[in-house]
Structures are given as structure tokens and as C-alpha cells.
Amino acid sequence: MKALGWRLQTQIGLLLLGVLVVAQALSLWLFVDERALAIQAAIGAEAAGRAANVALLVEDVSPDIQRQIIQAATSPLVSFELSDEPKVLHEHPSEGAAVKARIRALMGELYSRDIRVEVHEIEQGLLPLPNLSHEMAEIHTEMMQGSLAAIEMEISIALAGGTWLNVATRFERPPLQWSRASNMTFGITAAFLLITSFWFLLTRLTGPLNTLAQASERFGRGEREAPLRIVGPKEVRDLTIAFNTMQYRLTRFVSDRTQMLAALAHDLRSPLTAIRVRSEMVEDAETRASLISSGEEMQQMVEATLDFAKGVGQHEEIQPIDLKEILTGIKADDYYLTNDQSLVLPVKPSAIRRAFRNLIENAIRYGSEAHVSWKIVDCYVEIYIDDKGQGIPEADLEAVFSPYVRLETSRSLDMGGHGLGLSIARSIVLEHGGTISLFNRLEGGLRAHVRLPLD
16 A cells, blocks of 8 residues: 555556556467467377378288387377277367368378377376487486476377277477567567656646645645646646636635734724723723723734734745744743754744744743753654643643633633634644644643644
């Protein structure tokens, strides 16, 4: 299953190469089978001719001459034997029809006695040779044991007087042979297919897909993207058009909502300022202080809402900056930074500093103190912000990232905050292509886990 994650060019290239190898192997196998049939036909014709000639010679001669003829005719490829019984007892009607027809033609059309032919496979490739010395017989035996599977053809011809001429011939199946020309043809074909397929994939398919994937990643981080060029096959063109349309609609939707909230915040500033002025005119000191505090809280809530709606750092450029500089620049009591090493990251400095400040202040406010550490894992840096509070219920670990959500038991309004700190922090981290999550630690307290890409 790991191969499914390979690049599309690699998968299709391997697929084409595999199909080509299978096709070449199948062609080679069929070619070998054709060679075997051709050799079988040639040897069958040769055996039929020799069998017919021997049968004609041994007819009407003395037994001594018959033995001499049989001995002279026997060779490593064909053996002859006279017997009272035929060796071929059961034959298939379709087997050796051409061989029988050739024997009858050579022996004369009027020859009507029985001719039997049987063809079958055996595990022994060579016929035993007669009159061999002891040393030669051993060599021949070794050759027979090392031979491959062979085809044996047996012929039984009825002779005058009730005797039978039994003929046996064998031939080994030809081995798989891949010639130099076949190798060159395969190599040239494979190279041509791979080059043309890679060119097509790179220029017509994977190129636009890679561009689309990179644009989606940048757009997901909040970067503005120009409409992508419509290129490639129809399916890729349709996908690109859908992406451009989606990007336009989402950008317009966010822009409209941001403008609406900005206008709302601007309009609220005037009545809030009037409330502040009128609060100063209240004679009762306690009432005056309460009204001023409420007005300031409302003003802060409006500003925080506007920041969240706009997206902190939306128009800030990404710059390489030292993580140590970001974390040490956050000043707060009961804040401890464990790591002292330098690590340069491509970030939006003000935005990412705002995210870490929110998380650290959140840990100090609700968990007494904040301990910050980080480490590199694969192509990411993982930052941990730990506190010593009571943690939060498991069911609310995700809910606290929603805007204006405060948990009454551990995130009381009396302790400060408007419920936007974690929402803003997550929005900033996601814009950087990272992730953020909360965990209750086994030893107690809450851990905020931030994961940012190194590249």
C-alpha cells in the first residue's frame, strides 16, 4: 500500500514498464511454443520418412539382415525395434495424422496394414544409444539426467508375418532464448514509452495538478492567489476552473463579512466614546468607575472581534525569523522558556508572536504559570506550552477554539478575556500551514501543542 503514495509519474511509468515486460514475456512464450511445434513437425516428418524406409527394407528379408538394418538405422534421435507387440496400444485419433499419412504415402497408397502414432511428454530428453562403451554410457546417462522435459513420438507399423516395427523419437523443448535483437527492441520500446509518457504527464497532467496543489496550500494559509491558468486535459481544466470559482467566491464572502464587521466596529466607536464621556460626568465614584470599566471592556471586545474577523497578519509578509527571538520577546511573569537554541522559521513575525502570546497568557491566567519547550520532528517544529492548572473536560478540548466560548468552571469571565484568544491563535497557526491542539497532561495541567512547518 505504500506504493500508492508515490508520485503519479512514477506509478504510471512502473505500470507501463510492467505491462511491457508482461507483453514481451507472453510474446516470448508464444514464440517458443511455435518453435516447439515447428521442431515437432520437422522431426515427425523425418521420423516418418525413416520409419517408412526401414519398414520397406525389413520386409521379406532374413532375421539376421533385419537386425543389421535395425542396428544401422538406430541413432541418438530415433530408435528402431522389431517386436511381436506394438508399443503404441492407445492412440488419439487426432495425434500423428500427418505422420501416418506421410508413412502410407512413402510405403505406397495400397499399404493397408495398421499404423499407430502416439505423442506425449516425458522427463527424459535423449534416447539411449546402443553399443556404447562403459565410459561413454556414463556420460550419456549424465546427459539424459540433466536434460529438460521432452516430447516423445512413438510409431508402431504392422509388418508381414505379424511382427511390428516400433519406432521412437524424442526432441527437447527449445529453451527460452532472448536474442540481442529482442533486447534492443524491448529497450527502445520501453525508453520511447517512458519518455513520451513522462513528457505527457509532466506537461499535460502532473504539472497543472502540482500547480493546483501548491495554490490550494497557499490559499488555505490565507494568501491571495491570482486565478490559475486553464491548461491540461479536460478533467484537469474542469478542476482548475472549479478551484478558481471557489477561490473567487470564498474571497468575496470573507471580504464582504470583513467589511461589514469593520463598518460595524467603526460605527460602534462613536457611541462607545459618547458613553465614556458621559461616564466621566457621573458623580458617584463607584458607578462612574463601573461604567468606565464596562465601556473599556466593550471597546476591547470590539477591537478583538475586528482583529479576528480580519485575520491577524493577513497582509504581513513571510520572513525568516528566529523562534528563540519570538519566544524570548514575550514578557510575562511566571513564564519559563526551556529551550535556548536558535531555529529560523519562515513566518509572519507579528502574527505568530500574537499567537504565542495568547497561548502563554492563557496558560498563566488559568494554569498559574507557563513552561514552553520545542523540538524538531521530521519537517516540523513542535512547540509545547504547559501549565499547572486543572485542565479542561475532554469533551471541551475542541470547543474552546470556537469564538466567544468560555468554560464557566475554568475559564471564568471574571478572570478576564473575551473568548477570542484561542480562536485567534488557531487562525494564525493554520495560516502558517500548521496545527494546534490541546491535551490534558497525565501529571496535571493543560498542554497546548503547536506544529509549524520548517519550510
